Amino acid sequence: MKKDLNITPLNTLSLVDKVEMRITQYIKDNNLSVGDTIPKELQFAEALGVSRTVIREALSRLRTIGIIDSKKHKGMVLSHPDFIxxxxxxxxxxxxxxxxxxxxxxxxxxxxxxxxxxxxxxxxxxxxxxxxxxxxxxxxxxxxxxxxxxxxxxxxxxxxxxxxxxxxxxxxxxxxxxxxxxxxxxxxxxxxxxxxxxxxxxxxxxxxxxxxxxxxxxxxxxxxxxxxxxxxxxxxxxx
Amino acid sequence: MKKDLNITPLNTLSLVDKVEMRITQYIKDNNLSVGDTIPKELQFAEALGVSRTVIREALSRLRTIGIIDSKKHKGMVLSHPDFIxxxxxxxxxxxxxxxxxxxxxxxxxxxxxxxxxxxxxxxxxxxxxxxxxxxxxxxxxxxxxxxxxxxxxxxxxxxxxxxxxxxxxxxxxxxxxxxxxxxxxxxxxxxxxxxxxxxxxxxxxxxxxxxxxxxxxxxxxxxxxxxxxxxxxxxxxxx
The missing domain is CATH 1.20.120.530 (GntR ligand-binding domain-like)
Structure with a gap:
């Protein structure tokens, strides 16, 4: 009964899902902390080989849950997410x-x-x-x-x-x-x-x-x- | 000491913030529940008098926190958000x-x-x-x-x-x-x-x-x- 396996099928992960996971992994792997800037859309797009639209959507999600914040003149900065x-x-x-x-x-x-x-x-x-x-x-x-x-x-x-x-x-x-x-x-x-x-x-x-x-x-x-x-x-x- | 007032200054609300709040309010006011479809981007844009880009960003946030889901042929549908x-x-x-x-x-x-x-x-x-x-x-x-x-x-x-x-x-x-x-x-x-x-x-x-x-x-x-x-x-x- 394959259906009983409590595992997420690969095909439910969209490209944006995957990019989102890659970016959070990047934050962790590089031990980035609050106040650190992260690369620009274009840099992520080139490094991951996907369009800027996909990167923009993934970054927008991370902004929604409060992990990143856009600051004038500084670009995207990691921030303290609001737990609640x-x-x-x-x-x-x-x-x-x-x-x-x-x-x-x-x-x-x-x-x-x-x-x-x-x-x-x-x-x-x-x-x-x-x-x-x-x-x-x-x-x-x-x-x-x-x-x-x-x-x-x-x-x-x-x-x-x-x-x-x-x-x-x-x-x-x-x-x-x-x-x-x-x-x-x-x-x-x-x-x-x-x-x-x-x-x-x-x-x-x-x-x-x-x-x-x-x-x-x-x-x-x-x-x-x-x-x-x-x-x-x-x-x-x-x- | 104005600074001690625990209140959010109006100017920190972006247009997207306001639109997001309007849409969630719309869901509540109309007693919509899981499975119900919500209006399209264009309809929201016209009703609220803002650009489709703003509406798209607000809807993307609601998708991120799991309140709406995009279904093929059905458009945007309300869904059970994942609490955790x-x-x-x-x-x-x-x-x-x-x-x-x-x-x-x-x-x-x-x-x-x-x-x-x-x-x-x-x-x-x-x-x-x-x-x-x-x-x-x-x-x-x-x-x-x-x-x-x-x-x-x-x-x-x-x-x-x-x-x-x-x-x-x-x-x-x-x-x-x-x-x-x-x-x-x-x-x-x-x-x-x-x-x-x-x-x-x-x-x-x-x-x-x-x-x-x-x-x-x-x-x-x-x-x-x-x-x-x-x-x-x-x-x-x-x-």
Whole structure:
């Protein structure tokens, strides 16, 4: 069964694909780093024996993903790619597959449970004050609309990510937020309410564990707090 | 201090940037989904009042990040973007900033600690058998070269990700692997050996907790197993 081989057939690689790969390989092989200039279109075209149009298309792709940048008077220069930016564009259009969306939903829960050690190592008094204000707002506005509640929910969990001090993680989570919401509303079976009649760890309790520097209680509490979401995924994966 | 405002100045948006944003907005506003065709170059050019060259460049970007695909006889069709692919290209060139590299190093630890619940819910007997084979290899080849040890190390942790059943997570982790290695070797201070004279949870012990279905012991053990890495980051972030 040739079809089962998880290998990319040669003929799906276009000339532009190949040129793109050659250029990134060139960057690596020559240990070029940020700020270095790379050869001009014409030079690449001659060295690779292809038309300038093909080279232009390949370079344009590398520009799109942020690896190269065109500077006036300097030509093409290597630059720091933005790790998150292309994700943003991809997620934004609602074109991802259902299976990927569910994976991402799960990924967010995984990140939140996994970041507790970093969170405890880096939290500051100012962070806790801000978090407390969010929890206060949540409790006084308990009777407000669902949208308002959701905003506070997002503020609380967003603050936890911010407190982790990991900017890539924080941007990644911001990015996952709309996916989370979307999957939450459309793609997963509802949580079964009868299963959750037992008491759940509240935002106030999580805050208190942070203030008391009780990492063990916080880990347990967070796991409990996120359990309904996790159960929905795991139910789904069994069926 | 205008410079402190975290806002993108208008003049950094090129005409192509603006056209790209208009087209993605068009896709969203019209609720287009995978398989739908989008208007031709010329139609976009006329509707937006810009040249076909500008439209072509913007469409080429969207093709690069996987949102559109050109099909014979059908024109341009919306497609499922590959969530991970552009990451791969970006990481591959070693152009990321040090700060981002360190964030990613940390992110991998966070993912591994966070995925334990999913791992326990989905692990199968076949998984455990395979993991045991890896651990056996590790123990018999204890005297082998560092590279060999590293291979087994990667095999063990890679298997854990595979067992999570989350394909996006798994691909993401594969992708982070070279970064992890790079940061491990070049960007962080060495772990201080004297601090780690106490006994660490071994791969064999982690395997046994999985076999005994003891999630609590596994979580504690994994945390202990990853502690030297985590300590290095947190040391660094204090200084």
């Amino acid at each position: 930016q292309n994700f943003e564009k991809v997620i934004d259009t609602n074109l991802l597959e259902d299976e990927t969306l569910k994976d991402i939903f799960e990924l967010r829960l995984i990140l939140e449970m996994g970041m507790v050690d970093v969170l405890f190592a880096r939290k500051t008094k100012e962070d806790l004050k801000e978090l407390e204000e969010i929890v206060d707002r949540m409790e006084t506005n308990n009777s407000e609309s669902t949208i308002f509640k959701l905003e506070n929910e997002v503020a609380f969990h967003g603050k936890l990510y911010e407190m982790s001090g990991n900017k890539t993680l924080q941007r990644f989570q911001n990015l996952l937020l709309p996916v989370f919401q979307y999957v939450h509303e459309h793609k997963l079976p509802d949580a079964e309410p009868y299963k959750y009649s037992k008491k759940f760890t509240t935002h106030r309790e999580l805050l208190n564990y942070l203030k008391e520097d009780d990492i063990k209680a916080f880990k347990k509490g967070l796991s409990n707090h996120l359990e309904p979401h996790l159960d929905r995924i795991l139910e789904k994966s069994k069926s | 692919q552009n990451f791969e290209k970006v990481i591959d060139t070693n152009l990321l900033e040090d700060e981002t590299l360190k964030d990613i190093f940390e992110l991998r630890l966070i993912l591994e600690m966070g995925m334990v619940d999913v791992l326990f819910a989905r692990k199968t007997k076949e998984d455990l058998k395979e993991l045991e084979e890896i651990v056996d290899r590790m123990e018999t080849n204890n005297s082998e070269s560092t590279i060999f040890k590293l291979e087994n190390e990667v095999a063990f942790h890679g298997k854990l990700y595979e067992m999570s059943g989350n394909k996006t997570l798994q691909r993401f982790q594969n992708l982070l692997l070279p970064v992890f290695q790079y940061v491990h070797e070049h960007k962080l201070p060495d772990a201080e050996p004297y601090k780690y004279s106490k006994k660490f949870t071994t791969h064999r012990e982690l395997l046994n907790y999985l076999k005994e279905d003891d999630i609590k012991a596994f979580k504690k053990g994994l945390s202990n197993h990853l502690e030297p890495h985590l300590d290095r980051i947190l040391e660094k972030s204090k200084s």
